[in-house]
Amino acid sequence: MSNRFRHGIALVLILGTLVLAGCQSPRDEAKVLRLNLGGEPQTLDPQRAADSTSISVLRSLYASLLRVGPDLSIQPDLAAEVPTVANGGISADGLTYTFRLRAGLTWSDGTPLHASAFVDGARRLFEPANANPYVDFYRVIAAQGANDRVAQALAEGRTGADLEALQRTAARDLEVSAPDDRTVVYRLSRRSPAFLSLVTLSPMYPVRADLIAQHGDRWTDAGRLVTNGPFTLATWDHGRQIVLARNARYHGGVVPLDGVRLDMIEDAAIALLAYQKGELDVVTLGPAELVQVRGTQSLRDQFQSYAQLSTQALYFNAADPLFRDARVRRALSLALDRPGYAEVLREGAVLPATAWLPPGMPGHDRAAGTDAAQPAVERAQALLRDAGHEGGRGVEVQLLVADASSARTTAQWLKEQWERALGVRVTLVVRERAAYFADRVGGKFQVLVGGWSADYADPENWLPQFRSGSALNPGRFSDAAYDRLIDQATVELDQSRRIATYQQAQRVLIEQAAIAPLAYGRRNILVQPWVRNLVTSPMESEVPGDLYLDRASIAQR
Amino acid sequence: MLRYGLVRLGQGVATLAAIAVVTFALMHAVPGGPFEARGGDRASAGLVEAQRAYYGIDAPVPAQFGRWASHVVRGDLGPSFARPGRTVAAVIGDGLLPSTVVALYAFALAVGIGVPLGVVAAARAGGRGDAAILGVTTVLAAVPAFVIAFALLLVGAVWLGWFEVRLGRDVTDLALLAKALPPAVALAAPSTALLARLTRAAMIEALASDYVRTARAKGLGTGAVTLRHALRNALLPVVTVAGPLLATLVTGSIVVELIFGMPGVGAAFVAAILQRDYGVIMGVTLFYAATIVVANAVIDLIVPVLDPRIARP
Numbered sequence: 025m026s027n028r029f030r031h032g033i034a035l036v037l038i039l040g041t042l043v044l045a046g047c048q049s050p051r052d053e054a055k056v057l058r059l060n061l062g063g064e065p066q067t068l069d070p071q072r073a074a075d076s077t078s079i080s081v082l083r084s085l086y087a088s089l090l091r092v093g094p095d096l097s098i099q100p101d102l103a104a105e106v107p108t109v110a111n112g113g114i115s116a117d118g119l120t121y122t123f124r125l126r127a128g129l130t131w132s133d134g135t136p137l138h139a140s141a142f143v144d145g146a147r148r149l150f151e152p153a154n155a156n157p158y159v160d161f162y163r164v165i166a167a168q169g170a171n172d173r174v175a176q177a178l179a180e181g182r183t184g185a186d187l188e189a190l191q192r193t194a195a196r197d198l199e200v201s202a203p204d205d206r207t208v209v210y211r212l213s214r215r216s217p218a219f220l221s222l223v224t225l226s227p228m229y230p231v232r233a234d235l236i237a238q239h240g241d242r243w244t245d246a247g248r249l250v251t252n253g254p255f256t257l258a259t260w261d262h263g264r265q266i267v268l269a270r271n272a273r274y275h276g277g278v279v280p281l282d283g284v285r286l287d288m289i290e291d292a293a294i295a296l297l298a299y300q301k302g303e304l305d306v307v308t309l310g311p312a313e314l315v316q317v318r319g320t321q322s323l324r325d326q327f328q329s330y331a332q333l334s335t336q337a338l339y340f341n342a343a344d345p346l347f348r349d350a351r352v353r354r355a356l357s358l359a360l361d362r363p364g365y366a367e368v369l370r371e372g373a374v375l376p377a378t379a380w381l382p383p384g385m386p387g388h389d390r391a392a393g394t395d396a397a398q399p400a401v402e403r404a405q406a407l408l409r410d411a412g413h414e415g416g417r418g419v420e421v422q423l424l425v426a427d428a429s430s431a432r433t434t435a436q437w438l439k440e441q442w443e444r445a446l447g448v449r450v451t452l453v454v455r456e457r458a459a460y461f462a463d464r465v466g467g468k469f470q471v472l473v474g475g476w477s478a479d480y481a482d483p484e485n486w487l488p489q490f491r492s493g494s495a496l497n498p499g500r501f502s503d504a505a506y507d508r509l510i511d512q513a514t515v516e517l518d519q520s521r522r523i524a525t526y527q528q529a530q531r532v533l534i535e536q537a538a539i540a541p542l543a544y545g546r547r548n549i550l551v552q553p554w555v556r557n558l559v560t561s562p563m564e565s566e567v568p569g570d571l572y573l574d575r576a577s578i579a580q581r
Numbered sequence: 582m583l584r585y586g587l588v589r590l591g592q593g594v595a596t597l598a599a600i601a602v603v604t605f606a607l608m609h610a611v612p613g614g615p616f617e618a619r620g621g622d623r624a625s626a627g628l629v630e631a632q633r634a635y636y637g638i639d640a641p642v643p644a645q646f647g648r649w650a651s652h653v654v655r656g657d658l659g660p661s662f663a664r665p666g667r668t669v670a671a672v673i674g675d676g677l678l679p680s681t682v683v684a685l686y687a688f689a690l691a692v693g694i695g696v697p698l699g700v701v702a703a704a705r706a707g708g709r710g711d712a713a714i715l716g717v718t719t720v721l722a723a724v725p726a727f728v729i730a731f732a733l734l735l736v737g738a739v740w741l742g743w744f745e746v747r748l749g750r751d752v753t754d755l756a757l758l759a760k761a762l763p764p765a766v767a768l769a770a771p772s773t774a775l776l777a778r779l780t781r782a783a784m785i786e787a788l789a790s791d792y793v794r795t796a797r798a799k800g801l802g803t804g805a806v807t808l809r810h811a812l813r814n815a816l817l818p819v820v821t822v823a824g825p826l827l828a829t830l831v832t833g834s835i836v837v838e839l840i841f842g843m844p845g846v847g848a849a850f851v852a853a854i855l856q857r858d859y860g861v862i863m864g865v866t867l868f869y870a871a872t873i874v875v876a877n878a879v880i881d882l883i884v885p886v887l888d889p890r891i892a893r894p
Binding site: 064066067069072074075152153154155157158159160177178179180181183184187188191241242244261262263264287288289290291294297298300301303455456457458459460461462463464465466467474475476479495496 | 611612613614615616617618619620621622623624625626627628629630631632633634635636639663664665666667668672675676734738739742745839840842843844845848849852855856857
């Protein structure tokens with residue numbers, strides 16, 4: 025009888041093996057670029073998107089008035105030309121920006137794209153229900169004074185019904201208008217030379233108010249979302265995959281790719297496996313994968329490494345009794361072996377940083393902070409002594425770090441460096457991402473491992489956040505000279521003077537050690553030999569080449 | 582029977598309510614909220630506060646719980662904070678099918694392979710076949726599911742190319758049910774071993790009992806004795822664990838889902854915890870708790886059928 029059981033088991037095993045053997049990976053279409061998105065985007069609603077994953081997808085779905093070129097220049101996209109004072113696009117007082125749309129623009133469903141779509145998009149951004157942190161970037165747009173009052177209330181920490189009413193007023197009274205179908209006008213409450221850069225970003229994309237009214241929150245579902253960029257949303261398999269299809273009505277001409285497949289592989293090791301199996305055309309390498317690829321001869325010609333406009337830095341809490349003293353902050357910064365960090369600990373995946381603005385960013389200053397280019401331990405010790413902490417006496421530092429393996433390694437390294445060079449005691453406070461940001465925005469830390477990456481290639485995106493009273497100044501850094509320089513630069517219309525003023529401000533930032541720059545970011549990727557024209561950029565979001573997928577193509581796989 | 586059903590229903594609701602209260606309290610005690618997680622370094626303290634106020638999560642936790650519960654009893658699990666524009670029900674709904682398919686598949690594998698293996702081992706207790714089965718099941722019971730999952734992925738997907746590294750949603754496509762096999766195998770392996778060992782022990786006991794000797798003495802064949810007399814009695818402990826086991830498979834697939842890239846409930850749960858997506862955390866917790874409550878209730882109904890000595894409820 026047990027024969028019957030044996031047969032049964034054998035049958036199950038044989039059937040299992042057969043079905044397993046029967047499933048082969050499906051053949052992809054020849055001209056679909058297969059990329060890794062790294063996770064589920066939070067939303068494909070441009071006014072609600074705030075995470076890098078969502079923004080990466082939106083860049084292929086939408087086109088804006090202007091776009092940023094691979095050389096970081098601002099170029100016209102849906103606008104016929106970039107507004108200047110000379111061509112009348114910018115008013116003489118610098119407060120009114122007028123964009124003239126190209127003729128014959130349409131949405132992917134063939135509906136004409138009118139200037140009012142930009143008004144609708146801008147207005148939606150300011151609705152409190154859309155909860156987009158990027159809205160604060162755009163408070164410079166005038167709203168009969170309401171935006172200034174919202175900014176004031178947020179800075180003072182006033183919330184509740186009054187603020188909500190004020191936010192709604194700002195959305196309603198926003199001074200963005202469409203005098204005719206091909207003209208969009210933005211009124212600013214102060215001069216803002218970086219406003220053209222702000223126009224390139226996803227919160228300013230046009231939207232279809234009619235479809236939002238029709239479908240409600242489900243308007244971004246595949247089959248409903250109507251876009252105006254090089255691609256449209258074909259399918260969205262939540263948590264797994266997004267497929268984009270070429271938009272035949274794209275104003276920029278015929279897109280070479282049939283489509284783009286965006287997989288949501290969170291683990292870099294698994295993404296590399298998928299790449300090696302030929303299931304992905306491009307893959308971003310994590311630290312461990314970078315080492316693995318370096319050791320694999322066959323992958324070396326597929327390797328590319330390029331700069332990103334990002335800087336990893338330590339933030340000091342200037343409101344802390346210990347770190348109120350700039351000498352203590354400086355000492356901790358000077359003691360660090362930055363080349364060792366970049367080359368040994370991070371395996372050359374980053375570059376050592378002495379300044380806040382990274383290379384490639386207008387205003388990057390190679391000479392800034394060079395006294396920290398090599399560890400200056402004796403000077404650091406002397407500074408601590410001057411501050412009354414001879415040999416690190418009485419200095420107990422709590423170092424806040426987000427719970428990611430690379431950040432933990434960095435924090436361990438910092439602890440070891442400081443304890444050995446300065447004799448201070450360092451305790452690591454490893455917090456989960458949400459808790460880390462809660463402590464960070466709440467100013468509940470002494471030193472934290474953080475950083476910044478560019479939303480747009482302008483020092484305005486990097487330096488004013490450290491001004492006294494700025495809402496994004498977690499360390500409460502406050503310096504009168506710094507504030508003056510920032511206030512000058514923010515409204516300076518002469519570009520070279522503006523950049524020079526920001527550079528001066530950066531010197532103050534480094535000398536006063538509001539932060540200690542650690543490393544400039546790089547992106548390390550593998551690209552399959554059949555991928556053509558993957559145009560990378562120093563301002564990429566999650567996906568390599570995400571700003572210019574309209575140019576990429578695929579040769580015979 | 583009706584009375585029993587009502588009592589069980591009452592107990593179930595009470596259990597769910599208790600779990601909801603505890604989870605809600607713990608969730609809010611954890612530092613960091615959805616808008617800090619969502620805004621990251623772009624969000625100012627003021628903006629985070631404004632958003633908390635807008636969504637009412639600045640209210641005292643008991644008041645928030647009251648409001649949440651009053652919506653849940655009306656079938657509204659609320660909005661997802663981490664996925665603006667999506668509801669909690671939609672986020673969980675996305676993951677339900679892949680998770681359930683793989684769990685049921687794993688359950689079928691665990692029962693279909695584990696129980697026969699246990700019977701075979703018991704029939705040859707002390708023999709070489711028994712030793713082999715014991716050895717294999719010991720290893721399977723000791724190795725965590727994620728190790729088996731990675732091993733399957735490495736061998737099946739990377740070396741042999743039988744399936745894609747990312748299985749994803751295809752696991753729900755009936756024509757491609759084969760695709761669900763690797764995650765189901767990884768998930769089922771420890772449970773299969775458990776069931777095999779449990780069945781073996783129960784069978785050895787049953788085969789040594791008086792009624793089996795009597796049956797043999799009556800001249801019944803080995804098959805009839807093993808299957809009709811011994812197995813039926815030996816199945817009782819097996820069925821008793823099968824209910825919680827199925828619930829464990831439904832709720833326990835988190836790691837396997839992450840490794841095989843399946844967008845299941847478990848994967849959504851992990852993401853929700855990291856993003857402090859309060860509504861999704863509560864929704865999935867209730868779903869998991871309800872699964873366990875229902876599975877246990879069903880087993881309590883089945884057991885008396887196998888053993889009439891246990892009072893029918």
